[in-house]
Each structure stands twice: as structure tokens, then as C-alpha cells.
Amino acid sequence: MLQHTVLIVDDCPEDREIYRRYLASDRLHSYTILEEELGEPALALCQKIQPDAILLDFLLPDLDGLEFLAELKQSLTNPPPVIMVTGHGNETVAVQALKNGAQDYLIKGKTTSDSLQLAMRCVIENTQLRQQLYYSQAQFCASTENMLDCFGIYSAIRDAAGKIVDFRIEYVNAAACEAIQKTAVEQIGQKLCETLPANRPSGLFADYCQVVQTGNPLRKESLIYNDVDGQQELTKAFDIHISKWQDGFVASWRDITERKQAEIHHRQLLLQEQAARMEAEAASQAKDEFITIISHDLRSPVNSILGWTKLLQSGNLDAVTTSRALDAIERGATSQARLIEDLLDISRVIRGKLELKIGTVDLISIIESAITTAHPSAVAKNISLNSVLPQDITQICGDPQRFQQVLGNLLSNAIKFTPNQGQIEIKLEQTKTEIQITVSDTGRGISTEFLPHIFERYRQESSSHQTVGLGLGLAISRHIVELHGGTISATSSGEGQGATFMIQLPIFRRFQQV
Template identity: 45%
Template sequence: MSFERTVLIVDDSPEDRETYRRFLLTDDRYHYIFLEADYGENGLEVCKLVQPDAILLDFHLPDIDGIEFLCELKTQFGKMQLPVIMLTGRGNEDVAVQAMKSGAADYLVKGKTTSENLRLAIHNILERDRLKQQLEQSEDRFRTSIENMLDCFGIYKSLRDDSGKIVDFVVEYVNTAACANNRMTAAAQIGKKLCEILPFHRENGLFNEYCRVVETGAPLTKEDLIYSDRFNQEYLTRAFDIRANKLGDGFVASWRDITDRKRSSERLRLLESVVVNANDAVIITAIAPIEEPAPRIIYVNQAFTNLTGYTCEEVVGRSPRFLQGAKTNKAALQRIRDALQARQAVQEELINYRKDGSEFWVDISIAPVADAAGQYTHFVAIQRDISDRKQSEIENARMLELAQQGQREAEAANRAKDEFVAMVSHDLRSPLNAILGWAKLLKTREVNVEIAARALDAIERNAQSQAKLLEDLLDVSRMIRGKLELQETQFNLAALVEESVETTFLAASAKQIHLELRIQNSAVGIIVSGDRDRLQQVLDNLLSNAIKFTPEGGRVEVRLTQGIGEQRSRGAEEQGRLEATPDSRLPIPDSLSYAQIQIIDTGNGISPEFLPHVFDRFCQAQSPNKQGGLGLGLAIARHIVELHGGTIHAASLGVGQGATFTIQLPLMPPK
């Protein structure tokens, strides 16, 4: 499938413009729409209105030269400067250098320009432009993501002296969160030296840590770092978690202000006086001797009993581990143990278990409590039931996945729509172009009788082709809306099959294809009930396909037989073998007596990968001798057959080994 691109040709020579058009019309990758101008100023006006995908620019123009054109184009579009190929009658290297410096994407000499190198030059600049747009979109997405982060983020480049030693870092980028954290705008930081903006980096050793990241490549992780500095005009002492990694000759860093969290943990020591009336479950444990890895419960409040079902008497003296179970996060438990051993506050979310065995989510905060002498003697743990919140998070995650799935499906639908529109446009335009071309020829009145007859025949043939495409689209629309209705009559099926074979006889003869009809004796008088015209539409489609995809000298056979439904009792394995055999009988679901029509050809065949999709709408197999059409005929055929209560199946042994299409229709019950 070719892609449409607009090319502006700015050249005062009509012959040269015609040559460039002729060269590019041989391109099978792109379908070009040509715009032309013989003066530079006219070309610039066209660019304002259309913004072409590429420009072929003659260096020598009547009003301005190519360099002046490029300068005006740059003034007109700025960063959006359009891709230009400069063309000149002389291979002057100075002109080439000047053109490239002025913004030309490529340079060709007129006398040496061929169809191949012109197409290649166009392909190159279009591909570069596409990649440039993708890069800009990627950079925009990255910048948007970073700017949307709640954490601070910055990129820093090493500043070295003559000996190669790092003496500072230059700020290359900071996001919005970093600007708020540093109390400075991005303009006040970017391009400045890190240790001049925040000089305490040297005093507390953080600068040396960053140097090690750059020189060794080892990442840096700093948690609970207490940092004091002058942030703009305000001197502050704050706590941070910091991560840094090497990036080129510099590093990237992300950090989070945890000052408020640290202050909260310090306040936990005050909770002991209010635990009795607290709404959250509170556990007070005595710090166990070293020889014991766990503390022992000495008190729980009523909220704990309400939450877990355990009374204070049932748990005193026990380790809090009895609340854990199979789904309790082991990594979270290890972090809690490590913090308790280090006599540090800790906060985690995990699953605990009630007395009745039911599970619940808790947000647990544990802090050590010291006595008057400063010796840690107890831990206070506060458990808040967050089961409802966790359930909401799970539901939100599920809804997000559904939304993302819906978005993926919508994007797939949009892609399918775009592909469909492109395919329909191409297949409708092809016969239309032929009609217009022959009509324009006839309009000249300078044709003989033989050419006029050929023109009229081509116009009629292409008009019929276009009408067939439109009728297929209308049928598919009716199928989708459930409006494809049958005009039911009773008729002789053998007569219908004979008519369809006669209709396609001339087309088969033209390709020297042997077309043979075999009607079983018992099937001569078969009467079916249905829409005769619609069933003829199905047969005509299958026969025309068989002839279209069968090479000259091939064979197409049509068989009409009558059968009964004993095939339905066969096992799945045997049925699978039958479906790959041209003479197989396929089961019909609702009738014991049926008519079977088979169309067997020795043509291109169907690949195993495409066979399951042969009846899908807008689906066509990839083939070097692919024929025109929208891929709707077989989908319409299946719908019509199924409206008659029948089935249609396709079978093929593979590419180049022909294909068999089998229709089974229920017969009228005997009177």
C-alpha cells in the first residue's frame, strides 16, 4: 500500500518539472500529489497555504535564487523548516555547501539526476523528517512525564579542569518539583554550577559522592539524609531520600523531601499517653533481650480487639507474629525486623489475620520508645485498617486495565478504519482514473474507431468494477445493521448452478481454463427455498474467484450433489482429515438432508496461516499476483449462505495447490 505525499516543484522550466513528475510517478512506495511554481515568491506562497512534505527547488529562479528561497522559508517556518532538495544545472561544490548550510536537506545536479537517485533523495528526506517528528514526540512525552513527577529530578554535567578533575557540575535540567524544592526557577538553575547554587554539597560530602558516581559508574542511594543549605533566600534543614546514577560525563538524580515523615515518626513517642482511647489498634511491646530476633506484647487497646477479635488477655506475653499468615508480605516483615533491630521507626502496609482466620490490610507504624535515661524499652505499633482502601486500589487497577484495554481496542479500531479508508480510496480511485483517462482521450475527438471502441469498453468495464465495489460495501453495511434481507422463493438449484457456470464460461475460455460441471443424478431435481438472486451472487463470486486465481491452462470443476447428515457422527480427528480433502462432505447443523455445491480449482491455493481468515471482512492474502478488490466477496457469501441456514467452508493443501469451497444448503422436507 502506497502512502500519499505532497511535493512542491519550484522551477521555471516546464520541461524539467515534467521530467521530475515522470520520475516520481514510477515510485511504488509513495503516491505523490504535485504542486508547481515557476517563481520563488510563488513557491513561498504555496508553502504558506499547503506546507508540502518535500520541495524540489531550482537554484536559478527568475526572481530569487535558491539560497534566498531557503532563507525566506526559514523565516517563514522557523524550526518547522520544510525538507528541500536543491537542483542546479551546474555541479558547483560551493553552491552545494552554501545550500546545505542554508538548510537544504539534499543536493542534486540537473544533468546527472536520474529517476532512481531522485526517488532515493525524496525517500531519504521523507524518512529523516518522519524520524525527526518521532524523536520530537518522544522527547515531548519524556519531558511531560518528568515534569509530571512528584519527585524532584535533575540532570547534571561534569565540569572538569585542565587535568581532567571534576571541579563542579553544571545544571542541565531540573523538573518542576525540583524547582519548588530548591525555591528557584529553572532559569535560575540551568547553566549554573551546582555547588554555587547549593554550596553545602561540598561541606557535607555529597559532591564527592556524586564524583564517585561519575568516575566509577556505581549508583548512589542515600536515605534519611539530613541536609542544611540556603534555598534561594531561605536557610532550611531538611531530610531527603536521594538516588543518583551515571549519565554520560555526568549524572541524573532524583530526590524526595521526607522532612514531614521524619517529624511524624518522632511524634510517635507521644502516643503512649493516648493509646487507650485511640480509634486505631495499638500494640505496646516490651523490647526483648537480644537472645530472643522478637518483642512480647504487654498491652493492646480496645480498638485492637475490635479489629482482630483477640482480647488483651489472649495476646499478652505473645509475639505479634501470630497475626501473620500465608499472604503476609515477607519482604515487608524483614524491613520491619531490620528497623526494630536498629531501633528505628518504620511504616509498612501488609496483610494480617483475625482470630476467625479472615484477612485484612493494615497500615502499621512502629516506633521505639525510650525511658528518661534515653534507653529504648518499648515499641508502640499502630495498626489502621485499610482494607477498604486496598479494595478500592484493586478495583481502580482493574478499571484502569479495562480502560487501557478499551483504549487499545479503540486505537486498533482507528487503525483498521484508517487502513480501510485508504484501501477503499485506492480501489475506488483505480477504475475512476481509468474512466477519466479514457474519457479525456475521447474528448479530444482525435481517435479512430478502433481506439474509441477500446475506450468505451474500458470505461464500461471500469464503471462496472466500481459499481461492484460500491454494491459490496452496501451489502456489508446491510450485514452489519442486520438489514440484508432475503426474497424467498422455491427454485431448482441445478438450474441455478448451470446458469452461473454458463455466465463464467467466456471468462474461463479466455484463459484457456477447463471449466466442468458435474451434477449428481439425484441432484438434478433439487428444489430449495431461498433468495435465488442472492445465491447466484454467491456462486458468481466463488466462480469468478476460482477463474481469477487459476493460471492459464488450469482447471475449475463445479459439483452439485445431494447428501444426508450421517457425517455429523464422525469423530473430530476424522473430520479434520476430511476438511483438507476436496471431496469431503462438511456437516450441516440443522438438517439431515442437504444439497452440496463444491467449486474446486487448481489455482494459487491458500496458505495455512490465511485459511482461518479467508471469510473475514477486508481480509486478503498477500500474494505477488494479488488481484484488486476490497476482500468483501467471501464475507458477503458466508453471510448469505448462513441466512439460508447453510454453511460454507474453504479447504486447501497450501499455496500453489488449489482450493475447494464447499456450500451446504438444507433441502425442503418432502410433502
């Protein structure tokens, strides 16, 4: 718990008791309470023991709040923060108190435990932050003042009204001369803004004037950017320290362009490295999951084939069971063949070796064939499989077998992820320039998080092995569609809302025969 000392200055014992009780109930801060009834004794106490904050009643028998603030400023170099307590209707007085140095005010009769605790914490913490900032700036200026390379002395040139219009160069060292490629003889006695015209538009001239007028030193970095191929690039950077000198200023500065450019380059490399690491980790995880899935999906048909084969070899099966065994072996072999073909296809995609056998593509026939193939799986789940196929669709050039593969993948996925008694629709449309094939279902949908990754290889929405598949079908389908100059996209309103896949193919597409 943080410890603070608070001085309560109020001639009313009952009010002091209330304030003391309010502060004592603070669970975050512990307060040592000092009390005075009059202003002068309170000021004397501040000389001996400077409190962390003062809670001051505006109306005291010997001083009012504004008089107290004025004497407090005169008696202490760093006076503690003051919270003024005023009566209802004295908000104007409170504003005057804030202008004269009070950090906050409370209205007597409306002050609660929470409002007093909050006000006290804020003024103490703000004062501590200001002190820390002041000490940090002082240490910073002291440690860097003599480390900069270039140095110059400049005196103010004023007009008849006393306004600074420029500065005269009184002295520059060799480093300053080398920085602008001018000798000291060429610079001394000349006007600064005529020698270095960029001082005005860059804002440095205004900074020089402020230092001279206020006496406060200034430390800043001046960064100069130029447009390079439509992008802002840092071309020059200076670290500048300015201090008042008589009716002018002294300045020291150094060229930090290389350091700033290196910092920018380092940040860019760091962002690139972080992005590359995240991508590599995601790819590694996807491949690990892929290996787990492929080992399961290749092993399951083999186990089934081996099991039924041993039963057939025993010679003890009747005709019905034998037929069932042969069907199971055929399904297992077909499943393995499909998985192996997907693996070969994705290998060809990665190596850029997936080839097309170009011919005339009758999309209506291909879609009807894909529906016929998928029909038994749809019937098994009591899924309604509908199609909208206009008969005036233009034939296009492409690989019929690959299109059959793409549509088979889309229908297979739709059936796989659509629950019993669901609906699937495949729709064929044509515009002047393209043909659209849309496959929509009432299935479980696609989450917003996974939707951008739906066509990436090895990616599946569920890391657990709840659905059969390697996560390759959509990646292969996208590559095939793109080889035909088309696009494939997926949309979904979210989980449980179904999904829609759309293929868009150009009607006129020329393929170069290699």
C-alpha cells in the same frame, strides 16, 4: 568500562601472574589487582581497602580457606565475595567453602580465562544486586512504617514445648477497632486467632510466627478474593507491616481495597483502550486503502468509456473497430455497475438492510449458471473448471439471486488468483442436516497472517493495487450466507498452496416474512 578492585591471595607467584593476566584480558571490566601471599596480611589489607572480590587459594602457608572465611566474617560487617581456588579432587572442600560463605569456586589447573572472568563478574554483580536490594528494602520500610492507619501489639502464647500456638492482644488503637467493628475492651486480653479466625488460613499467623522467631520485620499485601459469577474478584486488600516486639510483634496496616481495585480497573481500561486504538488504526488504514482502490476501479472504466465514445463520435472508425469500441464500453459499464452494486450491498450490510427474496433454491442450477458465467474468464487463462454435482440434492429455501451472487464471487476470486493452466473445482455435497458447497483452487493461496481477516470488509491481502477489486465480495458473501443460517469458511496451507472455501447451509430453515 566498569572498574573493580580484586585481591588475589595465593603463595604461588606464577599462579598470581596467570590470574592477573586472565583478568586483564576482560574487555568488559577493568580490574585493579592487589596481591598477597599469606592469609593474615590479606585480612589486614581488607581492613584498610575493602576489595570488590577476593580470589583465594585454599591452601595457604598460614591459613586454610575455611579459616580465612571465618576470620573475614568476624572482621568485616559486609565482607567482599570470595572465589575459592581448590586443587583437583578437592570438590568436597569446595562445597564446605560454599557453605561457609564463599560465593563460587574454581579448580586449579582447569581454570581458563573465560571461566575466571565469568566467575568474577557474577560474584561482583550478585553482591552489588544484594546490597541494592537490602538498601531498597530498608528505605522502603523506614518510609512507610509510620504511615499506616491501624496499630496493635501482640504477645506470643506458647505451649509446654515452647511452640507458638496463638497471640494475645495487648493493645489496639481506635482505627484497628473500627476496622473489625469491635471495641478495645472486647479485644484486649483475647486470643488473636479466635478474634480473627481468618489469620490462620490466610497465612498471616505463620508470618507473625516467623517475625517473632527470626526478628526480621515483614511488609506484605494481603489480598482476599471471592468468587463472583464464576470469576475471582478482589474484595479486600490490606497493606501490613509487622515487626518483632519482645516475645511478640507489633503490626500496623491499612485498607487499600479501593486503591487495588482502582489499579485493576485502570489496567483493564488501558488494555481496552490499546485494543480499541489498534482496531481503529487498522480500520482507518483499511478505509484509506479502500478509497484508493475505489477511485482507481471507478475511474478506469470511465476513462475507457470516454475514450471509445470520443472515437465513435469522430465517425472515422471502421466496422470492426466500432464493434470493438462497443464491446469495450459495455465491459466498462458492466464493471462499473458491478462495483456500484457491491458498494450498495455493503452499505445495506452495515445498516442491516440487506433483504432476501425468499423462494425455492435449486443449488445445482445456480452452480451451473455460475460456472457458465465464469467459463469465458477461465478459458482466457486456460484454467480447468471442474464440478461435482450429484443430482439428488434437496432444494432449500432462500434467495436464488443472492446465492448466485455468492457463488459468482467465489468463482471470480478463484479465477482471479489462480495462474494460467491452473485448476478450480466446485463440489456439492449433502448430509442429513446440511448442504456443503466447496470451491477449491490451485492458486496463490492465503497467508497465515491474512487468513483470519479474509471475510472482513475493505480488507485485501496486498496493499498495493496489483489485483482489481474492493475487498467487499467476501464480506458480502459471508453476510448473505449467515442470513440463510449458514456459515462460510476459508482454509489454505499458505502462499502458493491454493485455497478452499466451504459454505455450509442447513437443509431446513424457516424464514419469517416481514
